[in-house]
Amino acid sequence: MNFKQLETFVWVATLGSFRKAAKKLYTSQPAVSSRIVALEQSLGTELFSRHAGKFELTSKGVELLPYAQKMLVMADRFKERACETNSLSGMLRLGVSETIVHTWLSDFLQHVHHSFPNVDIELTVDVTANMRNELVSRSLDLAFLMGPISEFSIQNVDLCSFELAWVCSPEIELPEGVVPLQTILEKPVITYARNTRPFAEVQAVSKQEDIEVSRLFPSTSLAACKRMALDGLGIGMLPLALINEEVDQKRLRKISSTWEPSDLVFTASYPREPFNPLAEKMATLAADVAHDYCG
The missing domain is CATH 3.40.190.10 (Periplasmic binding protein-like II)
Incomplete structure (x- = not known):
């Protein structure tokens, strides 16, 4: 049994693939298979069960995996402490x-x-x-x-x-003071992409308050969101740290609302x-x- 065999065992079990393990370890798939076979022979037990072209950890493999992982961790920490x-x-x-x-x-x-x-x-x-x-x-x-x-x-x-803030161009007409959420959502809303927490929050609160959203402009680009807000295309829900300069210069207005998004x-x-x-x-x-x- 050697370090390379243990490392290969851990990566095959973690990635669930001999091919992916070979790619991760910069070696060939036959070399990975050979190391696993050699490790099983040295331990006198099967670590993976193989059938119909598929494989999975045996009960003994599941039992031994945490020990192999700890051995790799300790080896890495040993090398780390030994180096500047x-x-x-x-x-x-x-x-x-x-x-x-x-x-x-x-x-x-x-x-x-x-x-x-x-x-x-x-x-x-x-x-x-x-x-x-x-x-x-x-x-x-x-x-x-x-x-x-x-x-x-x-x-x-x-x-x-x-802090995530409501902001808009001064050209967009909104009442002074605290603006009701419904008034904000009557305008197009510019925010993060669909599969993000801020987008999900807007959808959730609109359903909870039974408010119909005029239009959502989700984007994977914050730079694009910022540009659209500056151009007056809608109300942005953006990180304050990203638009502080524009707020200070009054190119964007920070809006206080009856509902504020959670911090990122x-x-x-x-x-x-x-x-x-x-x-x-x-x-x-x-x-x-x-x-x-x-x-």
């Missing part, structure tokens, strides 16, 4: 919500470049629902998203929260197993950067 922080290296597949892109992502990347010069980041900007799926399938190593993710296999680290809460989320010291370290760094930005 600035020697940390590798590729990190990072998913980021666009809200973070427009606020403190640049600060985070500068800290990474300064503190971990040997770390390369492959960046994907996407909505939370897609990033959650990619974390679970291990297509991403780490994501900054609207969290936390309620999935036992995902570790969540608190980052920051942003973000986490740095990453798979617990197999242990990835790079993802853990970057999540901790992101929490520090976010705290400095949000105060």
